[in-house]
Amino acid sequence: MEHLRENTLSQQTVARRIGEWLEPTTSRMEVPAAADYFSGFARAVVQTLSPSSVRGFFRELDANDRVLSRLGWALLLAVPVFATLAMFVPATVGTAAVNPWIKPIKFSMSFSTFASTISLLLLALQIPRWQLTLVRRAIATSVGLEILSLAAQAWRSAYQLSGHSLLDTSLAQMTNSMVMVNTGIVCWMLVLFCANRVRTDLIDRPMVSAIRYSIVIFLAGNAIGGYMLARGSHTVGVADGGPGLPFVNWSVIAGDLRIAHFIAIHAIQIVPLFAYILSQMAPIPPVKYRRMAVGALAIAVSVAVGATFVQAALGRPLIPWAH
Secondary structure, three states: OHHHHHHHHHHHHHHHHHHHHHHHHHHHOOOOOHHHHHHHHHHHHHHHOOHHHHHHHHHHHHHHOHHHHHHHHHHHHHHHHHHHHHHOOOHHHHHHOOOOOHHHHHHHHHHHHHHHHHHHHHHHEOOOHHHHHHHHHHHHHHHHHHHHHHHHHHHHHHOOOOOOHHHHHHHHHHHHHHHHHHHHHHHHHHHHHHOOOEOOOOOOHHHHHHHHHHHHHHHHHHHHHHHHHHHOOOEEOOOOOOOEOOOOOOEOOOEEOHHHHHHHHOHHHHHHHHHHHHHOOOOOOOHHHHHHHHHHHHHHHHHHHHHHHHHHHOOOOOOOOOO
């Protein structure tokens, strides 16, 4: 009996001491409030977009993928060249329609971000080295040829060169073919991400979800682009070339399908960037809530694409302009 009593007392003592150890720990643990997450998100945004972080990003990108990194910089360097050529467009062309060099400028900027994004996505895939090299070169070649084709078309439009319908048709076909090459590569990447052929040491589950969603939306944007090519215009309700917003030239008097196309193709940057910022927060949200947030943003972007497409199809401008 004495032995049992001693054991009972010792067990009670141990239990009491365990309770004493746990109480302070429990009292010190604080569940982050919503304000803590909002402030943490704001700090992560500032840190991610800071000049030092941006410089580090491009240095690392160039070290890991010189082909697409140099392609992105070459496209950015082409922008001031096209802008200079735009200043010398004959007055008759500039007043009659939108400056033809605006399109190569916009596409150079867009393809520059696309090259950097695809480079990062390729690094996250678990694929053989030869496939990585082949895809990089294919993207660089297709993007380069497409920009050259757009520049040639802009030159011919600027100086109203005629009599070469075969050349114009060839340039248009080259542009469409290069779009199909890039679309095929992105579809292949989507299959690999859906099959979980990813490097788990580089990306987590919320980022994988973000990449999948963004690629699907991107492909929807490509489909809208194909629809515009099939119908032969991007403006609904009036002919192309009317009054539009500065630089982007989105119609302010009719529907413009380019708005939905623009939002969709840049989802491939927006959604993964959001997932990355969530991963840099302090306190960092649990994986479950980060995946939910990424899914909510993907739905919001998809709704924006659908809404602007329907609005344009109905012939209504996004921002009406009284005239």
